[in-house]
Amino acid sequence: MTLPTAVSARDRSIGAEEVGILADFSHAFAATLDIDETLRRAVAQIAEYMNAEAAAVFLVDEDGSSVCRASAGPVDVVGLRVERGKGIVGRAIAENRVQLVRDTTRDPDFLGNQRGFLSRSILSAPLDSANGPIGALQVLNKRDGALFDTHDADVLRLLAVPTALALNNARLSRELVEQNRIKREFQLARQMQKTLLPPRRRDLPIVAMNLPAREISGDFYDYFEVDDGRIAFCVGDVAGKGMDAALLMVRASSCLRWAGKDGATPGVWLSRVNQELCETVTRGMFVCALVGYLDRNTSQIELASAGFPPLLLYRDGRFREIPADGPPLGILKDTGYDAQRLALAGGSLYAFSDGVTDVRGPDRRPIGMDGVRDLIKRVAGVSPRARVRAMVGHLRKLALADDTTLMLLADDDAPTRYLGGMGGLSDPQNLCLVRRAVSDIVVGLGFNETERQRLVLSVDEAVANVIRHAYGGSIDGRVELSFWLDPGAVRFELRDFASPVDATRIRPRDLSECRPGGLGINLIDSVMDEWTFLRPDGGGNLLRMVKRLP
Amino acid sequence: MTQNHCATEDQQGFKLVRVSGEVDLSWSQRLRKTILDALATGRPVAVDLSQVTYIDSSGIAALVEGFQNARGKGQRFNLVAVSKPVHAVLELARLDRVFPIFANLDEANK
Structure with missing residues (x-):
């Protein structure tokens, strides 16, 4: 920084006295964060030290004009505003140089006397910062009537340094306070979001966990019991990761809870939420969601998915992928969602937001469905809660790219369930009732239509065999049929009270041999995974047929 | 539900047995007899299974x-x-390639 050439040099160097006030200044600024109070004291000290009638500090405002923040002297000029580049202050800032005006009447930039104060001689030094001048210090009129000189200019320039530093510090600390405030608010938002998630329920066969990628999350989950005893569950993933996503998450989660309270079918449940979100959500934002019910009595799950990633059903070391069947919520009004049914039956159903598949592995690539399958296999064999914990623990070690939510439905408590049964006479007229019953039982177990038809056929054949062979066509024999859900399989038990059959003589015949009879047991053999004749207590025969779930 | 029924008629040189409903043990004997009766006429026999x-x-x-x-x-x-x-x-009984199967009587007559 060079002094204006107009300044004539009087040989007085900066000495111990100046170093003293500089030290006082620096100390005062360092000791306080209340910048206004410090500035008030500083300008008073500057005025005193420089033997000036008045002193003031101006700071550049957002619009480029400068405002007086503190003043000392007979007239209070705090709040006085000087336009950009105007006046001596404006010039000091614009040129980033000390301005020494010995006689104001001869300076074209002099703005005139302010608030009745007669300014004769002015000295103004810019307050510099890394990003350019942030304001200026100004002293007016020497008390003894003398004029400011270059020594005064040097001193003011020197005093401007700690003042500028202190102002910078104050600004930084204000920003820090603001950042902390925002951080605190995000933490509060996170805490609030957490309260929207349901508490752990050890009595329910559901475990879920949420790992936000940032302070707040766009993912959510919920589970609760509905009036008929079924357990309702939902998982959602809001597009985006910021505050807007978090706010939509709050809205969507309360909406989903409300819409599933009355036990409406999963399809209706999703349609309701879709309608509501379509009406209220900002264009371009949407929610992927999965909703469903678990009936613990039958171990059946009915669910519907709106653009949610495929679910994985893991049972007996095998996976079944259950894809989404509708678009995400909040995009298209009047969208219909189809429900899917499947049997949990000792298996584990994993639902996870795309944050799980998007987690980066050691090779920095998303782990994908295969990675999730590996993870599921790796954690198998421990309790559901331990499995979810282990999975989350593993995911935490990898690079989370997105909010990550994991829900596991696993009912380990009661591996075998009675699905239903019927009893009646060995009358062929009753076969159609048998078919209806079997058809109703297998509909919710995840079999496709062909498989269901084959199961119906097999049980029908088994009953027909009892009628024809065990009871020899007499229609007054007693036949009992019961249906069971074992871990991973459905079991049909057919009981008769006829003379014991010779099980060794009942085996499927060679199909290449084309003849009318003996086809029934053949059909049973090709449809069922297992069939056995047992000798039950109380006589008769028990045919047990087992079909693994898909 | 389609009613369980079977009857024979003359169609395009065939004795055509039309069957409908659910064929099970309760009335399959009736179907058997209807088919055998149709065959006894010595004429070509076709069984229409579209309504089964x-x-x-x-x-x-x-x-x-x-x-x-x-x-x-x-x-x-x-x-x-x-x-x-x-x-x-x-198909399940591996009989789908045993029977001569046609889309309709016109096809059967070609």
């Missing part, structure tokens, strides 16, 4: 018996318009 929603092995057995009976006498025995449920069972 279910068939069990006793119904399949009636068809197999008719087929073997006809083959012994060098008589024509065709299945026409086989419904999906029937085809599924024929």
Whole structure:
């Protein structure tokens, strides 16, 4: 920084006295964060030290004009505003140089006397910062009537340094306070979001966990019991990761809870939420969601998915992928969602937001469905809660790219369930009732239509065999049929009270041999995974047929 | 639900047995007799299965018996318009390639 050439040099160097006030200044600024109070004291000290009638500090405002923040002297000029580049202050800032005006009447930039104060001689030094001048210090009129000189200019320039530093510090600390405030608010938002998630329920066969990628999350989950005893569950993933996503998450989660309270079918449940979100959500934002019910009595799950990633059903070391069947919520009004049914039956159903598949592995690539399958296999064999914990623990070690939510439905408590049964006479007229019953039982177990038809056929054949062979066509024999859900399989038990059959003589015949009879047991053999004749207590025969779930 | 029923009519040179409903043990004997009666006329026989929603092995057995009976006498025995449920069972019993199956009588006559 060079002094204006107009300044004539009087040989007085900066000495111990100046170093003293500089030290006082620096100390005062360092000791306080209340910048206004410090500035008030500083300008008073500057005025005193420089033997000036008045002193003031101006700071550049957002619009480029400068405002007086503190003043000392007979007239209070705090709040006085000087336009950009105007006046001596404006010039000091614009040129980033000390301005020494010995006689104001001869300076074209002099703005005139302010608030009745007669300014004769002015000295103004810019307050510099890394990003350019942030304001200026100004002293007016020497008390003894003398004029400011270059020594005064040097001193003011020197005093401007700690003042500028202190102002910078104050600004930084204000920003820090603001950042902390925002951080605190995000933490509060996170805490609030957490309260929207349901508490752990050890009595329910559901475990879920949420790992936000940032302070707040766009993912959510919920589970609760509905009036008929079924357990309702939902998982959602809001597009985006910021505050807007978090706010939509709050809205969507309360909406989903409300819409599933009355036990409406999963399809209706999703349609309701879709309608509501379509009406209220900002264009371009949407929610992927999965909703469903678990009936613990039958171990059946009915669910519907709106653009949610495929679910994985893991049972007996095998996976079944259950894809989404509708678009995400909040995009298209009047969208219909189809429900899917499947049997949990000792298996584990994993639902996870795309944050799980998007987690980066050691090779920095998303782990994908295969990675999730590996993870599921790796954690198998421990309790559901331990499995979810282990999975989350593993995911935490990898690079989370997105909010990550994991829900596991696993009912380990009661591996075998009675699905239903019927009893009646060995009358062929009753076969159609048998078919209806079997058809109703297998509909919710995840079999496709062909498989269901084959199961119906097999049980029908088994009953027909009892009628024809065990009871020899007499229609007054007693036949009992019961249906069971074992871990991973459905079991049909057919009981008769006829003379014991010779099980060794009942085996499927060679199909290449084309003849009318003996086809029934053949059909049973090709449809069922297992069939056995047992000798039950109380006589008769028990045919047990087992079909693994898909 | 389609009513369980079977009846024979003369169609395009065939004795055509039209079957409808769910063929099971409760009335498959009636189907068997209808087919055998049709074969007894000595004319070509076709069984229309388009209206059959279910068939069990006793119904399949009636068809197999008719087929073997006809083959012994060098008589024509065709299945026409086989419904999906029937085809599924024929497939399961590996009989879908045993029977001469046609989409309709015109095809059978070609």
